[in-house]
Amino acid sequence: MSNQIIFEELEKDEKIILLRVFDYDVDDKGFILNNLGARISSEEIPSMFLHIDSVSMVPGSLKLIEGTPTAISKFIRERAKNVKPS
Numbered sequence: 001m002s003n004q005i006i007f008e009e010l011e012k013d014e015k016i017i018l019l020r021v022f023d024y025d026v027d028d029k030g031f032i033l034n035n036l037g038a039r040i041s042s043e044e045i046p047s048m049f050l051h052i053d054s055v056s057m058v059p060g061s062l063k064l065i066e067g068t069p070t071a072i073s074k075f076i077r078e079r080a081k082n083v084k085p086s
Contacts, residue, residue, distance in 0.1 A: 015052055024064070026052050032064060040064060044071040 010018065016026050024040075025033040032040050032050040039049040044066045056067035058075060065071045 012052060015055070018057065019052075022057075042066050042071075044068060044074070 019026060019032065023035045025037070027033055027039070030052040032052065032055055034040050042048045042050055042065075050064055050066065054067050055064050056072070057064055063075070065075055
């Protein structure tokens with residue numbers, strides 16, 4: 001996907017291992033599953049599910065988001081609200 005921002009490129013099998021370490025999994029079609037085995041909806045487009053080819057793991061948390069500029073921008077704006085100026 002050309003509109004994706006990738007902070008660190010991992011191979012698909014490396015992504016699956018990392019997801020499993022954090023109690024996620026991937027089904028046979030590549031969709032990300034939560035610890036109960038259910039597909040995880042995208043916050044950006046709730047009618048879509050997170051897929052191994054387009055998911056991003058946010059550094060410093062266990063949050064998974066779509067790897068699109070819109071989703072990443074939204075995450076950064078939400079985090080910035082909690083940062084107090086020095």
